[in-house]
Amino acid sequence: MQFRLVLLLTTAIFCVGCGAFETEISTEVAVQVGTEVAEQVGTVVVDQVATVMAEKQPAVAIDPSSTPSKPQTEVEGQTIYDCSPKYCKDMTSCEEAVYKLTVCGFGRLDANNDGVPCESICTASAFAAVSIIPPTRAPVAEPAPDSDGELALVTRVIDGDTIDVRLDGKTERIRYLQINTPERSAPCYRESTEMNADLVAGQTVRLVPDKELIDPYNRLLRYVYVGEVLVNRVLVEGGWAEVVLYPPNDMRYDEFVRLEAEAAAAGRGCHPTGIFDDGSTTR
Known part of the structure; x- marks a missing residue:
């Protein structure tokens, strides 16, 4: 029974990494506009697949993406994180996960769209203790044509x-x-x-x-x-x-x-x- 379970798990992982599926994931991201339920389920599936694919990718020299990020600096008592990496498995704290969601815009960290990222590390008490104030930037003058455009x-x-x-x-x-x-x-x-x-x-x-x-x-x-x-x-x-x-x-x-x-x-x-x-x- 134990051997059979290992075999099944190995087969499942192999299927995720098979050529056709890997090509589909790595060459383009197709967006299907559907119901909220479909989008939420899709987010979870894509997050899980992306995690497996990331683990199977050959090592490349992308230090920020392959190791847990470290705080860059601290401004007025708040830690400022680099916007890499971007998966829950690489987060070092709930504060970092919240920062990546709210400041870096990594929506994949909030799989069920409830505003709480990486719930494996962001427990109710940990999330309640986090206060993220987005870093302020000097205003950028926008050229006049940017007020126009088509939707x-x-x-x-x-x-x-x-x-x-x-x-x-x-x-x-x-x-x-x-x-x-x-x-x-x-x-x-x-x-x-x-x-x-x-x-x-x-x-x-x-x-x-x-x-x-x-x-x-x-x-x-x-x-x-x-x-x-x-x-x-x-x-x-x-x-x-x-x-x-x-x-x-x-x-x-x-x-x-x-x-x-x-x-x-x-x-x-x-x-x-x-x-x-x-x-x-x-x-």
């Missing part, structure tokens, strides 16, 4: 810098302006794609153009907002994307270059892998 529903996350949306009754592919994330099979592809999905999956987004509207692949070139959060900016600031210049689109270039330098110096996101170290500023 669209995200239906699919392709990778870290590309999504499908429903716009004016049809599906359009959106390429994020002025950033580039790792391609399929490259280091940090899965992590940057998951970060993008955390930010936009199933969301209504605001699409803001620059000078050139469409690329040679017929994709709409846009800055993507969720509420007042500029997703392109968040991906650069977190180290999940590098800055690229596609002339004549340059409205955010100087700002993004500064944020990329800060992310690289802090070793955030994908930077420890060296994926962005070729020095290119144009793709």
Whole structure:
């Protein structure tokens, strides 16, 4: 009986890692807009699968993602955590889990959408004792065109810098302006794609153009907002994307270059892998 149980468990783990299933998980994140129950169940399943997949991935040089994070600094008595890693199994405390949920925006930590992350470590008493005040940032002046834009529903996350949306009754592919994330099979592809999905999956987004509207692949070139959060900016600031210049689109270039330098110096996101170290500023 014990041998049979071990065999069954081994078979189950093997199925999770089989080629077809792994390809589906690692190449694209499809968003299905359905009932709350379906979304909640889906969140739990994706979280469990992502955890197993992460454990089966070959080791790569992503120190922040492979070891428990350490507090970066303390501001006015509050610990400020790096926004990596992002799975419950890597959290060192309930406070860190709450910080990652509320400040870093890692929705996967709250599997049942009740506002309490990582309930294996965030017991009722531990959660009640946590008080997180999001760090304040200097206000960023927004160019006038950012007050405009079109609203669209995200239906699919392709990778870290590309999504499908429903716009004016049809599906359009959106390429994020002025950033580039790792391609399929490259280091940090899965992590940057998951970060993008955390930010936009199933969301209504605001699409803001620059000078050139469409690329040679017929994709709409846009800055993507969720509420007042500029997703392109968040991906650069977190180290999940590098800055690229596609002339004549340059409205955010100087700002993004500064944020990329800060992310690289802090070793955030994908930077420890060296994926962005070729020095290119144009793709």
